[in-house]
Amino acid sequence: MTTAIEVMRRHRSIRKFTEQPLSREQREAIMAAAQAAPSSSFLQASAVIRVTDPELRGRLLPLCGNQAYVVGAAEFWVFCADFHRHLQWVPAAKTGFAEQLLIGAIDTALMGQNALTAAESLGLGGVFIGAVRNHPHELSELLALPKGVIPLFGLCLGHPDQDPEPKPRLPAALMFFENGYPAHQDEALMGDYDERVRHYYRSRTGGNKDMSWTGQIGETLAREARPFMLEFLHRQGFCLR
Structure with a gap:
């Protein structure tokens, strides 16, 4: 088995971190790995906001489910689908199509997974934060996200201060x-x-x-999650047609 496969199979979400920061070399290596992810039609329809201001992280905390590691991790990055960049440089570009939401979400998810895998290969750990979508209007205002940009997920990174058991996957x-x-x-x-x-x-x-897996799925899918999401997508210029 290759080293890369071993790193991916050892994945665990890390929610407790030491106070040690990432080095610039580590951070730049993770960013480079993230950018190396595949991109549909070479659109590169993603943007990543690295939140370094402690006060801003504190204001984001209640918008992200009050998960303490959003503040406590060495790094907190917000991964976004981004078509604002395309309109800025090519004003005649046609956007707002549902397919573009899929492209932005897929491209950005691939970037995020590359980033986490690269971090884990360096002995670091991390956890994705889907709760950035809990209050997308307010979070977008705090991060100054323009029309054409939507937050998809966050990523906490740092030096692990725990060693949890891997969560069992489906057969x-x-x-x-x-x-x-x-x-x-x-x-x-x-x-x-x-x-x-x-x-x-x-x-x-x-x-x-x-709780069993099917029990958890029964609870999770018993109701609509984030019913405000379609309206937010429309406000930001996504899924208009």
């Missing part, structure tokens, strides 16, 4: 298929996986959380 047979999507999936295999997830949560929380 490959329930995710990778050949020549088409199966009409039925293996119920016994899912049952075994549900029990593995229960054991993981019980172990991680000292018995305070006892």
